[in-house]
Amino acid sequence: MSPTLTRRELAAAACAGAAVALLPRSADAASPQVGDRIAAEDLPAREASWYRKLPESRVECQLCPRGCQVADAERGGCGVRENRGGTYYTLVHGVACTVHIDPIEKKPFFHVLPGAQALSYATAGCNVECKFCQNWEISQFRPEQAEARYLPPETLAQIARNNGVPLLSATYSEPVVFWEYVRDTAAAGRKVGLRSTVVSNGYIQEKPLKEVLPLLVAMKVDLKAFSERFYKDVVRGELKPVLKALEVIKASGTWFEIVVLLIPGLNDSEEEVRALTRWVKTNLGSEVPLHLTRFHPTYRLTNLPPTPLETMERAWQIAKAEGLAFAYMGNVPGHPGENTTCPGCGKKLIRRIGFEVLENTMAGAKCPQCKRSIPGVWS
Amino acid sequence: MVHAISRRELAGLVGLGLAGLARGAGTTSRPPQSRGRVGLAPLPPGAGAARPDPVAAERAVSAALAACTGLASGRAAVEAMFAAEDTVGIKLNCLGGRGLSPHPELVGAFAALLRQRGIPSHRIIAFDRSSRELTRAGFNVRRDGGDWLCYGIDNDYDREPSTSGEIGSCFARLVSTTCTALVSFGIVKDHDLAGVSGGLKNLYGLIHNPNKYHDNNCDPYVADVLNHPYVRGKLRLTVLDGVTAQCHGGPAYRPDAVWPLGLIAASTDPLAADAWAWKVIDAERRRRGLPSLEEAKRPPRFLSTAERYGLGVGTPGAITEVRG
Ligand SMILES: [Zn+2]
Numbered sequence: 262m263s264p265t266l267t268r269r270e271l272a273a274a275a276c277a278g279a280a281v282a283l284l285p286r287s288a289d290a291a292s293p294q295v296g297d298r299i300a301a302e303d304l305p306a307r308e309a310s311w312y313r314k315l316p317e318s319r320v321e322c323q324l325c326p327r328g329c330q331v332a333d334a335e336r337g338g339c340g341v342r343e344n345r346g347g348t349y350y351t352l353v354h355g356v357a358c359t360v361h362i363d364p365i366e367k368k369p370f371f372h373v374l375p376g377a378q379a380l381s382y383a384t385a386g387c388n389v390e391c392k393f394c395q396n397w398e399i400s401q402f403r404p405e406q407a408e409a410r411y412l413p414p415e416t417l418a419q420i421a422r423n424n425g426v427p428l429l430s431a432t433y434s435e436p437v438v439f440w441e442y443v444r445d446t447a448a449a450g451r452k453v454g455l456r457s458t459v460v461s462n463g464y465i466q467e468k469p470l471k472e473v474l475p476l477l478v479a480m481k482v483d484l485k486a487f488s489e490r491f492y493k494d495v496v497r498g499e500l501k502p503v504l505k506a507l508e509v510i511k512a513s514g515t516w517f518e519i520v521v522l523l524i525p526g527l528n529d530s531e532e533e534v535r536a537l538t539r540w541v542k543t544n545l546g547s548e549v550p551l552h553l554t555r556f557h558p559t560y561r562l563t564n565l566p567p568t569p570l571e572t573m574e575r576a577w578q579i580a581k582a583e584g585l586a587f588a589y590m591g592n593v594p595g596h597p598g599e600n601t602t603c604p605g606c607g608k609k610l611i612r613r614i615g616f617e618v619l620e621n622t623m624a625g626a627k628c629p630q631c632k633r634s635i636p637g638v639w640s
Numbered sequence: 641m642v643h644a645i646s647r648r649e650l651a652g653l654v655g656l657g658l659a660g661l662a663r664g665a666g667t668t669s670r671p672p673q674s675r676g677r678v679g680l681a682p683l684p685p686g687a688g689a690a691r692p693d694p695v696a697a698e699r700a701v702s703a704a705l706a707a708c709t710g711l712a713s714g715r716a717a718v719e720a721m722f723a724a725e726d727t728v729g730i731k732l733n734c735l736g737g738r739g740l741s742p743h744p745e746l747v748g749a750f751a752a753l754l755r756q757r758g759i760p761s762h763r764i765i766a767f768d769r770s771s772r773e774l775t776r777a778g779f780n781v782r783r784d785g786g787d788w789l790c791y792g793i794d795n796d797y798d799r800e801p802s803t804s805g806e807i808g809s810c811f812a813r814l815v816s817t818t819c820t821a822l823v824s825f826g827i828v829k830d831h832d833l834a835g836v837s838g839g840l841k842n843l844y845g846l847i848h849n850p851n852k853y854h855d856n857n858c859d860p861y862v863a864d865v866l867n868h869p870y871v872r873g874k875l876r877l878t879v880l881d882g883v884t885a886q887c888h889g890g891p892a893y894r895p896d897a898v899w900p901l902g903l904i905a906a907s908t909d910p911l912a913a914d915a916w917a918w919k920v921i922d923a924e925r926r927r928r929g930l931p932s933l934e935e936a937k938r939p940p941r942f943l944s945t946a947e948r949y950g951l952g953v954g955t956p957g958a959i960t961e962v963r964g
Pocket residue numbers: 603604605606607608628629630631632633
């Protein structure tokens with residue numbers, strides 16, 4: 262999910278075909294399939310990496326905590342994995358329905374190469390169904406329902422490199438459902454000097470997460486609320502495995518940031534925000550950036566108003582008062598909560614408006630004034 | 641195709657959809673519903689891979705329709721259920737390929753009755769999720785010409801989701817906009833998660849995101865699809881092709897789990913048709929020494945939910961079988 266991406270921006274970013282124009286003409290001319298639009302009946306099937314076979318041609322998916330048990334000819338809850346005669350396949354490896362170059366701040370990452378561009382890509386599908394999904398037009402559809410192009414991992418890396426983009430980012434829908442594509446793209450990128458990031462709901466089993474984390478430079482996790490009830494009713498997922506995934510990421514040493522989308526009346530109470538920030542501080546430390554972002558009505562929650570500014574402010578104050586060193590505000594352009602301030606001396610280190618970096622006074626990974634080190638990926 | 645449409649085009653489509661609906665509402669005749677009543681007619685499978693004889697198919701469909709309505713003939717039943725102005729969508733279930741999909745001969749026999757009702761060929765549309773599935777099941781895909789049309793939804797869904805109970809889905813425009821009447825034309829088979837895939841589980845093919853709704857034996861989601869105004873307001877009839885049925889291993893076709901049931905079932909009560917399917921599947925499972933669907937932890941729970949919604953009679957013991 263990318264709560265900061267508006268519908269209009271998504272539409273602009275949505276045409277993977279645009280990326281094909283970025284392809285070098287010669288290299289792939291011999292491989293006609295690369296860059297081609299994929300017809301619904303021609304989805305490439307590749308055996309999934311995380312599942313086990315069960316009796317009677319059934320399989321159990323071991324990628325996300327849903328652990329779907331899937332009968333022959335059926336798909337998992339994500340809609341992108343299919344059991345064919347007892348073998349489980351992903352239908353989205355290389356099947357990009359969205360490719361776009363955009364600033365890393367949009368993910369949002371505020372502590373990863375400020376101002377850098379990322380080649381961002383996504384396939385159709387998601388393993389949950391957030392009623393507030395900004396990108397439901399790709400996340401809640403099956404791959405044959407979203408216009409897509411065949412862009413295998415090496416091609417994505419090549420597009421990024423040819424355009425001088427230092428980062429790859431799996432985002433927009435839910436990278437967990439195209440995890441093999443994420444893994445292979447990160448590996449292909451690494452070979453040509455690119456770094457990879459993932460923007461995810463963190464609803465993933467431990468083993469696949471651990472296998473891919475070493476290939477990533479950073480991961481952003483949407484912590485959608487701090488109650489199982491919200492996860493059940495509004496997300497159709499579970500909170501506990503997401504908290505577990507956050508701990509796994511923390512332990513791995515891979516840089517990560519957290520986003521919480523505050524929705525009026527559903528997850529924005531003072532108690533819930535306080536409990537969430539306390540859990541973050543206790544279990545992940547006070548240095549992890551926490552982005553509190555503002556909800557705008559969409560998808561199945563068009564009946565709710567945008568989050569009031571006062572609510573946003575209150576949550577931001579709570580996060581800071583609870584001791585989080587880097588609490589940010591999102592979707593409130595021009596608010597001081599978009600800036601990075603040194604927790605040591607109060608110096609304004611990075612000034613931003615929206616996704617734009619206006620000023621960056623960091624001295625490497627340190628505050629230029631008090632020399633406090635600021636965690637993140639700065640070079 | 642989610643991305644091929646601009647916002648302006650989208651606004652246009654939504655407007656068109658609403659206009660279509662309003663037009664549809666004017667021609668809808670309320671179907672007579674015989675609650676809990678299932679009409680049955682014999683149609684034994686041909687030897688080997690033989691297709692059903694078209695004449696026998698027509699006789700069986702007519703007999704089942706007459707039996708489920710208590711009217712004198714299939715023709716009279718169709719007259720009571722459909723108006724000449726209707727555009728009738730016939731949702732097929734072709735997931736099982738040639739081995740276990742409704743027989744084109746039976747669909748053809750039903751379409752003939754609709755034509756006799758005065759509904760022109762181009763307003764009789766047999767459909768499934770994709771044209772490819774229809775082709776695989778032996779249907780001749782065509783968007784014009786012939787005695788009835790036959791084509792896939794092929795991603796032509798509403799542009800905005802619509803909510804009913806727990807589901808939030810984009811419906812096929814065939815359902816939301818084009819058709820004024822619907823028929824669920826399914827088969828009789830076991831389903832790994834839903835328990836029974838008859839006429840109701842078949843309705844999952846009307847929405848863009850059925851994979852989201854397989855938890856808890858598809859309950860309440862199947863009932864919620866049925867309870868959506870597009871469906872509840874238009875579904876006139878369920879026909880189940882039980883020439884061959886499958887008692888285990890569904891939804892995929894499994895040759896070792898099929899048996900020659902030799903019956904066509906019809907009901908204006910969509911729950912009753914599935915309750916009957918549940919009954920015959922369990923009977924065959926018992927005969928083979930397999931645990932009942934309840935014991936196998938996949939009873940079609942959505943039937944009691946739909947019953948609670950007041951949509952029909954979903955308890956196997958409470959239905960009435962009438963042989964035609
Ligand atoms: Zn400082």
